[in-house]
Amino acid sequence: MDKVVTCMAPVNIATIKYWGKRDEHLILPLNDSVSLTLDCDQMHSQTSVVAGPFVKKDTVMLNGHVMPIETNERLQRCFSLIRKLIKEKKGENCPEAQWNIRVCSENNFPTAAGLASSAAGYACLVYTLANAFDLVTEDLPAIARQGSGSACRSIYGGFVHWKAGKDDLGSDSTAVQIATEAHWPEMRIIILVVNDSHKKTSSTVGMKKSVETSELLQYRVNKCVPERTKDIIEAIINKNFVKFAEITMRDSNQFHAICLDTYPPCVYLNGVSHEIITFIHDYNDAAGHVKVSYTFDAGPNAFLFILEKDLDLFMSELIQVFPSDKSKSKYIRGIKSTNPDQVAPYGFEPKEKDLLKYILVTKLGSGPKCIDNHLIDIDSIKNSD
Ligand SMILES: Nc1ncnc2c1ncn2[C@@H]1O[C@H](COP(=O)(O)OP(=O)(O)OP(=O)(O)O)[C@@H](O)[C@H]1O
Numbered sequence: 254m255d256k257v258v259t260c261m262a263p264v265n266i267a268t269i270k271y272w273g274k275r276d277e278h279l280i281l282p283l284n285d286s287v288s289l290t291l292d293c294d295q296m297h298s299q300t301s302v303v304a305g306p307f308v309k310k311d312t313v314m315l316n317g318h319v320m321p322i323e324t325n326e327r328l329q330r331c332f333s334l335i336r337k338l339i340k341e342k343k344g345e346n347c348p349e350a351q352w353n354i355r356v357c358s359e360n361n362f363p364t365a366a367g368l369a370s371s372a373a374g375y376a377c378l379v380y381t382l383a384n385a386f387d388l389v390t391e392d393l394p395a396i397a398r399q400g401s402g403s404a405c406r407s408i409y410g411g412f413v414h415w416k417a418g419k420d421d422l423g424s425d426s427t428a429v430q431i432a433t434e435a436h437w438p439e440m441r442i443i444i445l446v447v448n449d450s451h452k453k454t455s456s457t458v459g460m461k462k463s464v465e466t467s468e469l470l471q472y473r474v475n476k477c478v479p480e481r482t483k484d485i486i487e488a489i490i491n492k493n494f495v496k497f498a499e500i501t502m503r504d505s506n507q508f509h510a511i512c513l514d515t516y517p518p519c520v521y522l523n524g525v526s527h528e529i530i531t532f533i534h535d536y537n538d539a540a541g542h543v544k545v546s547y548t549f550d551a552g553p554n555a556f557l558f559i560l561e562k563d564l565d566l567f568m569s570e571l572i573q574v575f576p577s578d579k580s581k582s583k584y585i586r587g588i589k590s591t592n593p594d595q596v597a598p599y600g601f602e603p604k605e606k607d608l609l610k611y612i613l614v615t616k617l618g619s620g621p622k623c624i625d626n627h628l629i630d631i632d633s634i635k636n637s638d
């Protein structure tokens with residue numbers, strides 16, 4: 254192959270959380286999860302792949318730095334699973350399965366900062382490799398899952414259900430799309446970035462500790478998640494925002510309760526996270542109706558869900574309660590408000606300035622997409638290794 258293929262993949266945010274594996278090696282989850290795929294316009298991973306007999310060895314660059322493949326079992330697994338797929342689809346002796354691969358990837362948002370970069374990153378890696386070798390088939394979620402569990406959900410747009418499955422080899426642990434992003438186009442997502450630096454305990458380590466030490470996890474897995482998964486899928490299909498919002502908040506709260514029930518505890522939320530939670534409930538109480546919902550991953554950053562019709566009013570209250578000295582364009586990013594001069598409806602007490610680093614407003618998005626596929630001068634690659 255003397256072409257370079259470039260693809261983009263989105264971030265996804267879980268409203269029913271994946272937390273705990275039944276198989277660490279195959280990355281098989283204990284429970285189902287449900288997520289929303291975000292628009293690539295504001296947040297995405299972008300990955301380019303070149304492969305061929307002229308590439309001297311497998312290399313992966315991330316944000317300009319070499320990712321050591323030799324010590325990264327997950328990267329190695331993604332490469333070997335793609336090569337296995339090449340043999341399955343193109344024949345055991347297909348020369349392409351022996352080619353070395355050069356990968357160059359970057360995120361347009363903070364990496365390893367609790368903003369789901371591994372989900373977008375591994376989904377992008379697998380999708381780009383599949384495009385480079387003409388392998389785009391239904392197998393991709395199962396491969397992306399072995400890069401990072403939540404990555405399997407970024408293979409689809411809109412609303413996605415990752416079924417935990419029961420098979421020991423994971424043949425039934427895959428992602429399916431519940432509905433496309435066009436199903437609920439009014440949905441908006443507001444990301445409140447409290448802290449975008451590396452977190453102390455990664456999701457991988459945190460959930461392993463929960464499986465080993467939490468006494469509440471099994472109840473969540475066996476009792477809570479099956480019912481909530483069914484109910485939230487129903488709420489999504491019926492576009493019942495109030496039901497969707499309550500289930501999302503309850504699952505986020507329970508997920509963090511499990512983290513606190515882990516020993517030693519995984520403390521992902523901080524004081525600002527709790528101020529956000531209180532503000533959202535106070536706002537909904539003042540509105541007399543659930544207008545906005547929150548969820549937190551393994552970090553202090555908040556992901557809010559709100560319908561477009563309620564966005565401007567809420568944003569006016571939000572920036573009054575969480576003020577900043579930053580310029581408005583730096584502080585509020587992404588989709589612009591249609592009514593920037595909206596007056597805050599409830600006049601809540603402003604908190605101290607700059608509790609939030611910035612706010613990103615986005616919407617639902619589609620799955621990964623191929624954005625470039627062009628021929629290259631092989632000599633330029635041969636001499637660049
Ligand atoms: N574009 C990418 N291509 C390949 N791998 C990536 C990419 N972006 C991130 N990763 C991998 O994901 C790791 C970060 O995953 P980690 O789970 O620690 O953080 P996160 O996914 O950003 O946060 P969280 O999982 O809590 O939402 C990186 O160290 C890297 O190994």
Ligand SMILES: C[C@@](O)(CCOP(=O)(O)OP(=O)(O)O)CC(=O)O
Pocket residue numbers: 266267269270271272280286371372400401402403404456457458550551
């Ligand atoms: C809190 C979460 O975001 C956990 C994500 O965990 P990862 O998918 O990052 O974990 P690994 O499978 O070990 O790579 C909840 C979720 O996204 O469902």
